[in-house]
Amino acid sequence: MGDIDTCGCKVGRVTAKYGRGDVDEWLIEEWQDEMSIRSLTAEFNKEIIEEELTAVGASRLEWSKTPVYEALHTEELSEPETIEIRRELERAGVDVEQLSSDLVSHQTVYRHLRNCLATSGPDEKSAEERREQARNRIYALQQRASLVTESTVESMQTAGVTNVGDPEVLVDVRIVCRDCGRSMDLDEVLTGGCDCPPK
Template sequence: MTDEAASLRGPSPRVHCGCKVGSVADRYGLGDVSRELGVLWTTDEEDRYSLRELADHFNQRVVESAMFDAGMNPLEGEVENVYRLLTDEESSAGHRVQAENRLEFEGVSVAEVRDDFVTHQTVYRHLKNCLEAEYERETGPSSRVERDVDRIEALRNRIRVIVDETVRRLCDAGLFSITSPSAYVEIRILCEECGARYSPRELLERDRCDCPVELDR
């Protein structure tokens, strides 16, 4: 999970946006799905959702909620199946009508539910306009700097691990001879003006170099 995703998952307040995603989520009582879409979108590459998958995920929640509201008790996989029958062009008209009739019989308004489905374009606008705005507001410049410093330190740690492993391998192969090797990686930011050196974190804490800045040079 990325830092962005982590901070979206944090204890931040629920997103209340006026776009279709937000208003449908409110109407169906879908909890914090508006924010969840952002988390699923920004999460690590392998399990990251595409916009289409996000729209399907959201719409399935709508179907699920409508079914529960009508007193139905969908079984495992049933919501996905009903959603597929309602939306998939490939599914036969017969099966679609059957699914619609069953929902109508139970008291679900299929037309209303369909109207409340969002497209992947709507999801995209929600992510860009509503969540981005929210995210910018929550992460002031200071926490953004902190996140970047964390990123530098993670990188430093990775270099250390790689060097460690390489040296160990060379030792095992008999190409290096050192009893207990341990890599040490330091990252310093040099002020070319006065020669002072800072670790990224030191710089974060003091946010400037001590050397006098001549503004009118």
């Protein structure tokens, strides 16, 4: 413990405060493994939330860290939902203002990785390598979704809940641009996408 281990940026201060000085290694590993800074930041913030919920003794059953995170740090939830969650957190003994001000932005996480930990992101890959990797990743996911669905249907059949002759499951991935409404398959996205400017 002590100053030596803490870089002094917000990530360093927050991890020290919540007793999570062990996250640096994880951040570096996941980043190099191509997890996006956005997802890393969400995971990091959820860890902090979990520490706080544990510290005040809020039961895991009552609290799921994802909606708490969404209420405190994103605009995913509606205003009444956000207010409700914040109110319940306060009732559970959480200092909501403090906790939400301890959550970090993805710029902060990026700077912590680049500057404090002197890491660089995943090795530069060619566009074709990236496409290949993306296809493999999505394909594996489709396989898995299809297997899980198939075995679920089979167990429903065994239980007499449903009846399908010989079920084959097809998993189709579509990506829709929220701006222009164009619906694309993975390959269309990987080889160009729509004409909207990226966000």
